Amino acid sequence: MTSELLYESSAAPRSEDGERKVAQKRWRLLARALTRSLNFFEDEVLGKNEEISARRFTTFDLLHQVHLENEDECTWWLYTGLLEGELYEVLVRRISKCFTANELIGFNNTGNVCVWPSEECLAYYLLKNPEICRRRKVLELGGGMSCLAGVLAAKYCEPSSVTLTDGNARSVENVRCIVERNGMAGLTRCAVVQWARAAKALRQSSTAACSQEFNGEASYEVILCADCLFFDEARLDLVDTINGWLADDGVALVMAPRRGTTFREFAEAAVQRGFIARQVESYDTEVWSRHLDLLATNRDYCPDIHFPVLLELTKQKKIPPG
Numbered sequence: 001m002t003s004e005l006l007y008e009s010s011a012a013p014r015s016e017d018g019e020r021k022v023a024q025k026r027w028r029l030l031a032r033a034l035t036r037s038l039n040f041f042e043d044e045v046l047g048k049n050e051e052i053s054a055r056r057f058t059t060f061d062l063l064h065q066v067h068l069e070n071e072d073e074c075t076w077w078l079y080t081g082l083l084e085g086e087l088y089e090v091l092v093r094r095i096s097k098c099f100t101a102n103e104l105i106g107f108n109n110t111g112n113v114c115v116w117p118s119e120e121c122l123a124y125y126l127l128k129n130p131e132i133c134r135r136r137k138v139l140e141l142g143g144g145m146s147c148l149a150g151v152l153a154a155k156y157c158e159p160s161s162v163t164l165t166d167g168n169a170r171s172v173e174n175v176r177c178i179v180e181r182n183g184m185a186g187l188t189r190c191a192v193v194q195w196a197r198a199a200k201a202l203r204q205s206s207t208a209a210c211s212q213e214f215n216g217e218a219s220y221e222v223i224l225c226a227d228c229l230f231f232d233e234a235r236l237d238l239v240d241t242i243n244g245w246l247a248d249d250g251v252a253l254v255m256a257p258r259r260g261t262t263f264r265e266f267a268e269a270a271v272q273r274g275f276i277a278r279q280v281e282s283y284d285t286e287v288w289s290r291h292l293d294l295l296a297t298n299r300d301y302c303p304d305i306h307f308p309v310l311l312e313l314t315k316q317k318k319i320p321p322g
């Protein structure tokens with residue numbers, strides 16, 4: 001992708017020559033810093049005020065979204081879904097701020113930009129397959145500002161507990177508001193978890209301790225993770241975090257678009273770490289049919305960056321000695 005060119009052309013001021021050169025230089029630096037984290041978000045463009053704005057494809061419309069009210073830089077939405085005759089609904093708070101390039105360079109803010117289609121598809125998949133989470137300890141990693149999959153699992157899939165996490169403190173604050181407003185605080189806890197810190201703690205200790213704020217339990221039977229595979233620097237930490245916290249008989253459901261080679265690189269790293277990895281494209285008939293429809297009708301739909309593939313990670317059975 002040519003993010004450098006994209007940012008330059010969309011944001012350089014049309015004023016004095018010298019001023020333009022300084023601006024271009026600045027944008028080149030910003031673009032370089034952003035490229036690594038936004039490399040696969042080429043449908044985000046930087047607008048006039050250096051804000052991330054237009055996204056051309058945002059949802060598979062699996063859940064109906066109705067705007068309820070505004071609150072500071074946030075908006076409240078009612079998400080509903082009618083699945084096989086059952087009505088599902090949840091209140092979701094979304095951060096509606098436009099992020100500047102500088103803000104995106106701080107701790108990753110991609111989870112505050114929107115609820116990404118992978119999160120939507122993972123949530124939908126869990127509603128269709130509630131037995132996956134039933135009576136199980138569930139952990140969501142990198143859930144962004146909604147943790148929609150974990151929140152809906154908590155509300156409808158009868159898990160024994162749900163822990164919702166992200167590395168971005170603002171995302172987690174937002175998730176806390178969602179949990180509270182939906183009256184789910186008893187069953188659900190929220191915490192800031194950065195994979196590098198978690199993986200380091202897990203590597204150092206066999207008892208799975210973690211950050212100051214979050215004392216990870218020994219193991220989770222289900223780990224959820226949506227659209228988190230494109231962070232090159234964090235990939236191995238994410239694999240190690242999942243490995244450290246996943247119960248021996250647990251399953252990690254990792255959903256993400258391919259985004260170039262990033263999905264494959266993650267899957268390979270997971271296999272290298274000892275996981276059994278099963279990749280599924282057609283995991284749900286409805287999602288698959290919408291994908292085919294979009295392919296035929298929507299020129300902005302690009303499966304490489306928009307279609308979430310499911311990766312199921314399980315641990316190899318330990319063979320007892322002797």
Ligand SMILES: C[S@@+](CC[C@H](N)C(=O)[O-])C[C@H]1O[C@@H](n2cnc3c(N)ncnc32)[C@H](O)[C@@H]1O
Nearest residue numbers: 110111115116119142143144167168194195226
């Ligand atoms: C593309 S967003 C996906 C968010 C959400 N799962 C969704 O699909 O709407 C990637 C998420 O990964 C989180 N993230 C990135 N690097 C991280 C790290 N090193 N540790 C923890 N979370 C991280 C970001 O804060 C962000 O919320």
